[in-house]
Amino acid sequence: MVKCNDVDLDRTFAALADPTRRALLARLGREDSVSVSELAEPFPVSLPAIMKHLNVLSDAGLILRQKTGRTVSCRLNAAPMADAMEWLHHYERFWSTRLDRLADLVENEPS
Template sequence: MGGNNQLRDVFDAIADPTRRRLIRHLAEAEELPLHELTALFPMGRTAVSKHLAVLKEAGLVLDRKVGRETRYRLNAAPLREVKDWLAFYSKFWSTNMLRLSQLMEEEEE
């Protein structure tokens, strides 16, 4: 986990497809209220709230109260951990794909 007092691992938070969709919707909008987020999913408000709580624990979502409404926005900074982790494997796959390509060329000759 990162050094910003996250209660939940970012990888755990993004493991669920519903939470990844929530992240995408929040990335596309500056801020969305809970009722608008709930309308985007075939589940109730409580279920969406639980997914948002997981994302919030991982530091991926920030919320604020506006009257009786809770509005959510994305905090993409913790996703850097995922990006950095994937970058290592990107190099791995690039190298292996190059080797495979060379092997295929050798077999064709």
């Protein structure tokens, strides 16, 4: 199993690897539907820069855009995060402390 070419996971993790993009997602987590210019406003960078971030997020499937008149509203689509989460989940036992693991054992294997 040399090739592990999970392009979707690549894109998801890459999209999450930037603080501006995480902040955009956080905003959409709080606000549900926000226009592009409203999204851009708090950041000290230009609108085209934000556009590029939004494109990265779209390509990763993390946001959806819908045009209404001349404004475009963005909303969160967290589904791809579930795959990232699942990948990480496989490593959970490596950071759980011994006590956590003990608790896990007790929970999952009673008696």
